[in-house]
Amino acid sequence: xxxIYNVYHEYPQxxxxxxxxxxxxxxxxxLYPTDTVYAIGCDLRNRQGINRIRQIKRMDSRKQLSFLCxxxxxxxxxxxxxxRAYRIIRRLIPGPYTFLLPASKSVPRIVQDSxxxxxxxxxxxxxxxxxxxxxxxxxxxSTSARxxxxxxxxxxxxxxxxxxxxxxxxxxxxxRLRKTFSTIIDMTGxxxxxxxxxxxxxxxxxxxx
Numbered sequence: 001x002x003x004i005y006n007v008y009h010e011y012p013q014x015x016x017x018x019x020x021x022x023x024x025x026x027x028x029x030x031l032y033p034t035d036t037v038y039a040i041g042c043d044l045r046n047r048q049g050i051n052r053i054r055q056i057k058r059m060d061s062r063k064q065l066s067f068l069c070x071x072x073x074x075x076x077x078x079x080x081x082x083x084r085a086y087r088i089i090r091r092l093i094p095g096p097y098t099f100l101l102p103a104s105k106s107v108p109r110i111v112q113d114s115x116x117x118x119x120x121x122x123x124x125x126x127x128x129x130x131x132x133x134x135x136x137x138x139x140x141x142s143t144s145a146r147x148x149x150x151x152x153x154x155x156x157x158x159x160x161x162x163x164x165x166x167x168x169x170x171x172x173x174x175x176r177l178r179k180t181f182s183t184i185i186d187m188t189g190x191x192x193x194x195x196x197x198x199x200x201x202x203x204x205x206x207x208x209x
Contacts, residue, residue, distance in 0.1 A: 001165060002031070002163070002164045002168055002169055003168065003169050004169075004170045004171075005020055005170070007020075007128055007172065009174065010127055012127055014131070014135075017128075017131045017132060020132060021132060023168060023169050024132070024136060024140070027049055028167075028168035029049050029168050030171065031160075031170045031171065032128065032129070032171040033128055033171060033173045033178075034124050034142065035095070035124045035126040035129070036096045036144075036182045037181060038156075038177070039143060039145055040053050040056060040141075040142075040143055040145050041067075041068070043140065043141070044107075044108065045108065047108065047110055050065065050141060053065070056166050057146065062114040062115070064111060064112055064113040065110075065141055065142075065143055067121060067141045068122050068123070068141075069121055069123055069133070070123065070134060072093065075099070075121050077104065078104055078106050078107050078119065078139065079101035079102060079103060079104055085099070088192070088207045088208065092203065093123035094123045094130075095123070095124075095125050096125070096180070096183060096198060097200055098182045098183070098185070099120065099122070099187055100119070100188055100195070101121060101187050102119075103117055103118055103119040111141065118188050122182060128171060153177060155177060156177040181199065182198050183198040183199060183200050183204050184196035185208060192208050
């Protein structure tokens with residue numbers, strides 16, 4: 001049964017963040033809020049945790065998993081970023097955007113697209129995420145939380161009830177369930193494209209096309 005931490009969404013209690021991060025460092029899979037939807041995650045270096053997340057999501061092992069970073073310099077460590085991509089990303093972060101980029105050697109193969117060798121990276125605009133990332137000092141895997149049957153939950157209590165036996169930690173920010181996904185921008189080629197329209201779409205259109 002998962003441990004539930006109630007954390008203030010605007011001003012996260014540092015002692016609770018420290019406990020959550022200790023669990024993550026010990027291998028925990030976590031259900032946590034982002035600036036878009038609730039996500040399932042673990043430390044990017046936690047191979048066993050990543051495999052558990054794929055099982056929970058029933059994901060193909062060849063499909064890439066996105067992860068959260070805390071800054072532009074962090075992105076540059078885990079991806080090959082062109083000058084044009086750098087300029088656009090700087091204008092959009094932090095925010096509800098996932099950038100598909102060529103993966104660097106720092107990205108574990110287990111989270112990369114097995115054929116394209118790409119990865120998805122976000123810098124969220126969420127106080128809880130930022131506090132976790134700062135304390136952890138490492139990227140956090142981030143994939144949208146769905147119910148085991150693949151359906152989108154209607155209420156936050158429904159999500160927690162279904163996930164409490166599948167994850168180790170649940171972070172409850174006492175907010176309504178958000179259902180708007182991030183906008184995904186493919187920056188792997190010479191032409192950049194928006195491959196999923198989501199939150200922040202209008203702002204993204206100012207720079208991508």
